[in-house]
Amino acid sequence: MARLFIVFLLFSPLFLSSQNDYLEARERMIADDIKPRGVKDKATLNALNEVPRHLFVPQELWSQAYRDGPLPIGYGQTISQPYIVAFMTEAIKPESDFKVLEIGTGSGYQAAILSRIVDSVYTIEIIDELYSRSKKQLKELGYNNIMTKSADGYFGWEEKGPFDAIVVTAAAEFVPPPLIDQLKEGGRMIIPVGTPFATQQLLMVTKKGGKTKSRNLMFVRFVPFTRRSE
Numbered sequence: 173m174a175r176l177f178i179v180f181l182l183f184s185p186l187f188l189s190s191q192n193d194y195l196e197a198r199e200r201m202i203a204d205d206i207k208p209r210g211v212k213d214k215a216t217l218n219a220l221n222e223v224p225r226h227l228f229v230p231q232e233l234w235s236q237a238y239r240d241g242p243l244p245i246g247y248g249q250t251i252s253q254p255y256i257v258a259f260m261t262e263a264i265k266p267e268s269d270f271k272v273l274e275i276g277t278g279s280g281y282q283a284a285i286l287s288r289i290v291d292s293v294y295t296i297e298i299i300d301e302l303y304s305r306s307k308k309q310l311k312e313l314g315y316n317n318i319m320t321k322s323a324d325g326y327f328g329w330e331e332k333g334p335f336d337a338i339v340v341t342a343a344a345e346f347v348p349p350p351l352i353d354q355l356k357e358g359g360r361m362i363i364p365v366g367t368p369f370a371t372q373q374l375l376m377v378t379k380k381g382g383k384t385k386s387r388n389l390m391f392v393r394f395v396p397f398t399r400r401s402e
């Protein structure tokens with residue numbers, strides 16, 4: 173009986189229209205908030221259109237999932253604003269054969285976006301509960317080119333490196349040297365650097381001829397990069 177009811181619900185016009193609403197909401201968000209702010213990369217825009225952001229936030233916030241703002245995901249953490257996710261994704265110039273490292277899995281949304289574009293995503297989260305939750309959600313949604321790990325991302329993921337690109341989604345006081353080591357020659361790392369709870373610089377760190385260069389892309393506000401005492 174219960175199963176019949178679920179089948180009925182799945183095919184009911186109400187359910188279908190709510191699913192379409194979210195697709196429309198995504199299209200509207202891209203047209204109103206993402207494209208006008210200058211994000212042009214087709215692969216990035218397609219990924220934003222494809223990934224159901226509402227499924228990465230608590231259900232009571234679904235109705236706000238396609239507004240261009242950050243949202244709380246528990247444990248004092250936030251899912252980044254869609255524009256920032258799009259900007260960071262475009263900035264690493266993602267290619268289909270890329271292996272990307274992300275520090276700060278959080279909800280798993282940024283990892284899901286990257287996974288639609290690149291070959292594989294390695295993502296590390298320091299809060300165990302968020303690690304478990306995002307791992308489960310990413311698996312359930314079928315994002316099987318994302319590898320998750322519960323650890324202090326300061327040390328990167330040495331066995332899996334070097335990476336074509338590194339995306340750090342928590343604000344560090346300086347660029348962790350192990351991450352520089354794990355960046356491929358010619359690779360790009362995007363990382364917010366600055367004092368926690370103040371505005372930080374979103375840095376693009378590039379590596380050429382063994383030397384690194386960094387430049388500020390914009391001012392941002394991210395949750396702090398924390399450390400695990402092992």
Ligand code: SAH
Nearest residue numbers: 251276278279281282298325341342397398
């Ligand atoms: N990319 C995430 C954003 C989450 S906010 C998303 O799309 O939802 C940043 C995340 O970084 C938080 O979950 C926080 O717990 C995590 N974090 C902070 N310091 C970290 C560290 N040293 N290693 C790994 N994760 C860290």
